[in-house]
Amino acid sequence: MRTPPHKTIERLSQYRRALLMVHDSDKTHIFSHEIAKIIHITPVQVRRDIMLIGYTGTLRKGYNVKELIDLIGDIIDSDTMIRVCVVGVGNLGRAIINYFSGKRTKLSIVAVFDSNADKVGKKYSGIPCHDIAELDEVIRQEDIKVGIITVPADQAQITADRLVKAGINGILNYAPKSVLVPRDVHLEEYDMITSLEKVAFYVKSD
Amino acid sequence: MRTPPHKTIERLSQYRRALLMVHDSDKTHIFSHEIAKIIHITPVQVRRDIMLIGYTGTLRKGYNVKELIDLIGDIIDSDTMIRVCVVGVGNLGRAIINYFSGKRTKLSIVAVFDSNADKVGKKYSGIPCHDIAELDEVIRQEDIKVGIITVPADQAQITADRLVKAGINGILNYAPKSVLVPRDVHLEEYDMITSLEKVAFYVKSD
DNA sequence: AGTCTTTTGTTAATTATTTAACAATTAAAG
C-alpha cells in the first residue's frame, strides 16, 4: 500500500481516538457517518480514508470497531515502542506528561528534564526528572527517539540543538518560537496563539 | 480584498510572531527568504501570502517589518478587544493563562473557571478564577466571546454546552475529546496525541 | 418474492494549495 497522504495520517489518529471511546461502550460496529460526526468531517472523507488503508466494512453494518482500531495501529504505530522525553517541566510539560501516561501502547514518555534543581530527582506521573545537563547521556542510555520541547521561548533553540546532538529523530516543539533543525530530524511545531487568533478571526468575521 | 485562504490566515499569525521577534532587534526590513526560513516554508509562499493581503515590499530591500506587522494586525485582529475565558485551571489551563497574558493587544483572557473550591476566588496571572456554576453569569457580564476548554475529557461536552448556552461565538477545545456545537459557533480542536503520533509516524518511516 | 432504503467502495470532478517560472527593477560591483 502507498503511504497515505499527510492529512489522512492525521485523521487516522483522530479516528482511533474516537473508536477507542466507542469501543469502551458495547458497540461493535460503527457507520462512516457516525465517525464523521464525531470528527466534524464528511462521511465520504471517512470512507475514502478507510479505503486508502485497505480496510473494508460490511454493507449496512458499517465498520468493525476493534478491527479498525487494530488496523490503524498497524499503519500509524511503530513495531517497537517509541521512547519519548519531555524537556521543560513547567505547567505545559506537566500537562503533557499527565495526559499521555499510558494512553498509547507504542509510545512511552520515559524521561523528563528540567534545569530547576527543585524538580530534578522528583518523579512526575511516575517519570523521573533529570537535570538538563544530563540530557545527552540519558537520551542515549534510554534510547529516546522523540523529544517534546516545553521550555520558554528563549531556550527553545538551544534545547532543540541539544536534542539533535543527542541523536533524537523527531521533535515536537510547543515553545512559542520556531526552531531550526537538520533536515533529517522530523519537526512538528504548534503555537497556541495561532489557534486562538484563528478562532478570533473567524468569530469576528461572522 | 477577498478574505485570504484559511492556510494563509494561519501563516499570517505565524509571520507576525516571527516579525515581532525580529522587530525587537534593530532590523527594520526583512526578506521573504528570511521569514521563510523561520517558519520552515518557501520564500515563494511568503511572497504570495503577502501579495494576497495587498502589501508590497521594496525591491532588494525586502519588507518593512513594522508596516507588515501592522497590516497583518489590520487583517487578522478584531477592531475591538476580543474577550476570552479559560475553563479548567489544571496544568494546561495555567500554561495557557500564563503564556497569553498581555501577548496580544486585541485578545484578552478576562476570566477563568474551575469547579475546585480551592481555586475559586484566587487569581492566576492576575485573572480571577470563578466557580463553574457562575459561568453563564460571568460570560454575559464580561461580554466574553471565546472560550478555551481545558477540562478533562469527560467534562468536555458539558462545558461546551454551557459555553454555547452562555452565548459564546468561538471555542478552542484542548480536551482530548471532540465536542459538538451548533454550526454558528466556530470550533477549533487540538489534540496533542495526534501531533505526537504524527511525529512518531514520520520518525519510524525514515 | 419483490421493492425500497441504506450504506459501502470507488472513480471522476472539483476545489484548494503549493510550487515554478519569469519579467521587472534595483543595488552593488567592476
Place this chain on the structure above:
DNA sequence: CTTTAATTGTTAAATAATTAACAAAAGACT
C-alpha cells in the same frame, strides 16, 4: 557607465485534498 546578482510581484502550472456521483449489495418491509 555597464554588467551582474538579488529580489519582488504575478501569472501559470502542478500537486494535494476534498467532494460528488453512483453502482453494488444487503437488510428491512410488505
